Amino acid sequence: MNALPPSGTPMTTDDTQTATPADQAGKTPPLKRRMACWLYEGILMFGVVFISGYLYSSLTQARNALDSRHGLQAFLFFIFGIYFVWFWAKGQTLAMKTWNIRVVDKQGRAINQKRALLRYVFSWLWFLPPLAVSWGFGLTAGESIVILGGWIAIWAVLSRFHPDQQFWHDAFAGTRLIHSLPLPRNRKR
DSSP, X not given: OOOOOTTOOOXXXXXXXXXXXXXXXXXXXXXXXXXXXXXXXXXXXXHHHHHHHHHHHHHHTOSSTTTTHHHXXXXXXXXXXHHHHHHHHHTOOHHHHHTTEEEEETTSOBOOHHHHHHHHHHHGGGTHHHXXXXXXXXXXXXXXXXXXXXXXXXHHHGGGGXXXXXXXXXXXXXXXEEEOOXXXXXXXX
């Protein structure tokens, strides 16, 4: 079943494949595209982690990454929060721009920083349940990765049960992902 547009009228497979980009604006992007964006976001985050980790180790004079592992994790949580809240409040991260996806509130308006922060907190539902299970049962790294991958797949598929096909953390935060046309660039002359 394909995404339901905000009007509530179901789209058929033929409608989605023949629709022009302007027809898609404001509709929920397909799960496949949202997950591709999610994966691309993860790849881009390697750069954020690298720079943040370097900054943290320089500031704390850490000689071994394991010495201050929990401090680094807290620092990265804070840096990720700044990154996502900043960009979501602007409407899109770099990955979302690439995939023409925008985050808006339930009425289709841009979200403020408070709602972006709420979305950031709820987005940890992608990771915290399997990490808690892994920690609780003392699972190895390999087993934890399998549990994490399985949970991510389950959490993504659960969006099919949302009336607008949105991820549940978006529903909890009062946000939605929509297809958006690229914004016109303001060129200075």
